[in-house]
Amino acid sequence: MSALIELDGVRKTYRSGSVEFEALRGIDITVETGEYVAVIGPSGSGKSTLMNLLGCLDVPTEGRYVLAGDDTSELDEAALAAIRNRRIGFVFQQFHLLASMPAWRNVELPLIYAGVPRAQRRERAEAALARVGLADRLANRPGELSGGQQQRVAVARALVTEPDLLLADEPTGNLDSASSRDVLGLFDELHDAGRTIVLITHEPDVAARAGRNLVIDDGLITSDRLRSAAPAGAR
Amino acid sequence: MSWWETVRSGLSAIRAHRLRSALTVLGIVIGISSVILTVGLGQGAQREVEEQIDALGSNLLIVSPGSSTSSSGMRGGFGSASTLTFADARAIADPDVVPDAAAVAPASTSSVALVNGDTNWTTSLVGTSTAWPRVRSRELSAGRFFTGAEAEQGAAVVVLGPDTASELFGRRSPVGQQVSVNGTRLTVIGVLTSSGASASGSSEDDLAVTPAATSSRLTGSTADTVSTIYVEATSEDMLSAAYQEVQALLVNRHGVTTSEADFSIATQASLVETANETNRTFTVLLGGVAGISLLVGGIGVMNIMLVSVTERVREIGLRKALGAAPGVIRRQFLVEASLLGLTGGVVGVLIGVVGAQVLPRFIDQAVAISAVATVAALATALALGIGFGVYPATRAARLTPIDALRSE
Known part of the structure; x- marks a missing residue:
């Protein structure tokens, strides 16, 4: 078992004119491979900022973020893009699917940027869609799918590159309760299969599915506890 | 992301907004076809004059009354005395x-x-x-x-x-x-x-x-x-x-x-030279006007590309989150703008060539289409697309993925 995520004294300060706002005020977290972690916190607590940093969409003002052995603090935009592409699969609250493309083309997108040849891309996109139970919806555009199905397409897109980390930002925020259960069930399955998942939410019952809960408030981690026995990777 | 991949994605983006793309391209089409036609008209007129000198022979002197060398003072103008x-x-x-x-x-x-x-x-x-x-x-x-x-x-x-x-x-x-x-x-x-x-x-x-x-x-x-x-x-x-x-x-x-x-002597060559000078002046003048319309067409491309960047902020954010480096995004928008320019150029050349066949039936003037002018027009159209695409593409590349994803 190795540490996939290491945050070490991470601070993030936003500056708007002369006003400074410290969104993260010194975060130290270690996440092992195979863990299923939920980050909970009210809005304005800094959890979105944390999610951006974890997703390499932003860099810390201070401190170190090591993802799978790579220190990301010193990287430029292009290198961060490469890390996102290779190591991280994103699932967003608003799905963020491109409406003009059929499901398999949406899933294929990260592979295009990874430089995977065309024939192989289609094959892997189909496999990922089959993995989330949408083998019969390959050619449907997002508009022709239910919310739950759209989020499954997004999960397939996150999985298609076989990333080290699955990062989900309020993945059930736009779903009804049945679809939410559906998607969270999928996350459970992926966790059981050994995936590392970091999920950000403000709903306690969503967080309850995860093995470990981190509570963030006012830019600091206020609580870090294991809920169930042990992370899947430790079994 | 390979070039071919980028071109395909650019084509599908253009196809997704057919009407808008067509209107954008229109400015370049008009510019290119008018450049081709004006240059063709100028060259056609010049060629006609040259054919005349060949027919008349170049060893002819034409003596006219009056002076053309000094038209000031009381002296009468060319041919008046x-x-x-x-x-x-x-x-x-x-x-x-x-x-x-x-x-x-x-x-x-x-x-x-x-x-x-x-x-x-x-x-x-x-x-x-x-x-x-x-x-x-x-x-x-x-x-x-x-x-x-x-x-x-x-x-x-x-x-x-x-x-x-x-x-x-x-x-x-x-x-x-x-x-x-x-x-x-x-x-x-x-x-x-x-x-x-x-x-x-x-x-x-x-x-x-x-x-x-x-x-x-x-x-x-x-x-x-x-x-x-x-x-x-x-x-x-x-x-x-x-x-x-x-x-x-x-x-x-x-x-x-x-x-x-109190007389003047002109050679056939000097007459032709005068006629050609007039032709050249007109060609430059009309070509300049056509060039300005090309410029306006290029600005149209930039305008639409900026709209397109604004409209597709979320798509750009998503692509970046999924691993598209800034350079890849810039290239995508540049290729899109170049494709618009090139499409305008090709259509403009086609209209110019067809116009060169049709126009002489309505005006008593031959229109010569030169390969050089055609290739230059295509290159110009492509350069316009690239040139006016740089700014929108750079703007797209600079968008941060967080802001882009969050925009509604």
């Missing part, structure tokens, strides 16, 4: 005085009405000598030109231009028929072949040619003046020698100095 006479022409024709002149033809021109029965037609009457067909490189399609004897007697004969003949006689052969001028009957002895429009724009096909003596009798003019003296040099190499001999002779005969000469 009546300082040249038939006597001058006869003097030039003397092989001892002007040894390098092979043929000399004086010509007086006046406007007369020719009458055939109840048809009448106003045309220019040229009174000249038997050397006229030779110096003007004209041939006869029917009949013959007048002889030396007829010229001397001032015989009542006339040779008609092809347009004049058809105006007066329709499809019938005019040779042997009679026309009357101011009540005097003339026998038509020949018809000229067509020469096309002259460099100056007046038709060389609508005229009536008679011996000089006949023409002055018809118009009742007692003066001995001529409007032009055509001098053919023995060869092209002898042209400047002939020029100097004619000039020296006329300066001497008129009792003036070279700087205050």
Whole structure:
């Protein structure tokens, strides 16, 4: 078992004119491979900022973020893009699917940027869609799918590159309760299969599915506890 | 992401907004096709002029009354004075005085009405000598030109231009028929072949040619003046020698100095040069206007690309989150803008080429399409797309994925 995520004294300060706002005020977290972690916190607590940093969409003002052995603090935009592409699969609250493309083309997108040849891309996109139970919806555009199905397409897109980390930002925020259960069930399955998942939410019952809960408030981690026995990777 | 991949994604983005893309491209289409047509018109006109000089021969001197070298002061302008006479022409024709002149033809021109029965037609009457067909490189399609004897007697004969003949006689052969001028009957002895429009724009096909003596009798003019003296040099190499001999002779005969000469001598080449200069001016002027419309088209591309970047902020954010480096995003938008430019260029060239075929049917002017101009137009269109795509593409590349994803 190795540490996939290491945050070490991470601070993030936003500056708007002369006003400074410290969104993260010194975060130290270690996440092992195979863990299923939920980050909970009210809005304005800094959890979105944390999610951006974890997703390499932003860099810390201070401190170190090591993802799978790579220190990301010193990287430029292009290198961060490469890390996102290779190591991280994103699932967003608003799905963020491109409406003009059929499901398999949406899933294929990260592979295009990874430089995977065309024939192989289609094959892997189909496999990922089959993995989330949408083998019969390959050619449907997002508009022709239910919310739950759209989020499954997004999960397939996150999985298609076989990333080290699955990062989900309020993945059930736009779903009804049945679809939410559906998607969270999928996350459970992926966790059981050994995936590392970091999920950000403000709903306690969503967080309850995860093995470990981190509570963030006012830019600091206020609580870090294991809920169930042990992370899947430790079994 | 390979180039081919980028081009395909650009094409699908253009196809997704068909109407908008078409309207964007329209500006470039208009610009490119008008550039191609104006340059084609200029080159067509130039080629026509060059063909004329080839037909006329380049060893011709044209002596006109008045001075074109100094039009200031009291001096009359080009061709306005009546300082040249038939006597001058006869003097030039003397092989001892002007040894390098092979043929000399004086010509007086006046406007007369020719009458055939109840048809009448106003045309220019040229009174000249038997050397006229030779110096003007004209041939006869029917009949013959007048002889030396007829010229001397001032015989009542006339040779008609092809347009004049058809105006007066329709499809019938005019040779042997009679026309009357101011009540005097003339026998038509020949018809000229067509020469096309002259460099100056007046038709060389609508005229009536008679011996000089006949023409002055018809118009009742007692003066001995001529409007032009055509001098053919023995060869092209002898042209400047002939020029100097004619000039020296006329300066001497008129009792003036070279700087205050009351006549001017033009070579065929200098006339063509003047005509070409005018053509060039028009080509540059019209080409400039067309170039401005191209610029406007390019700005249109930039405008639409900026709209497209704004509209697709979320898509750009997503692509970045999924691993598209800034350079990849920039390239995608640049390729899209270049494709718009290139599409406009191709359509513009097609319209220009079709226009070059169609336009000459409506205006009496050939349009020449040059391969160089076409390739240059395509390159310009592509460069416009790239040039005006840089700013929007850079803006897209600079978007941070967080802000882009969060925008609604």
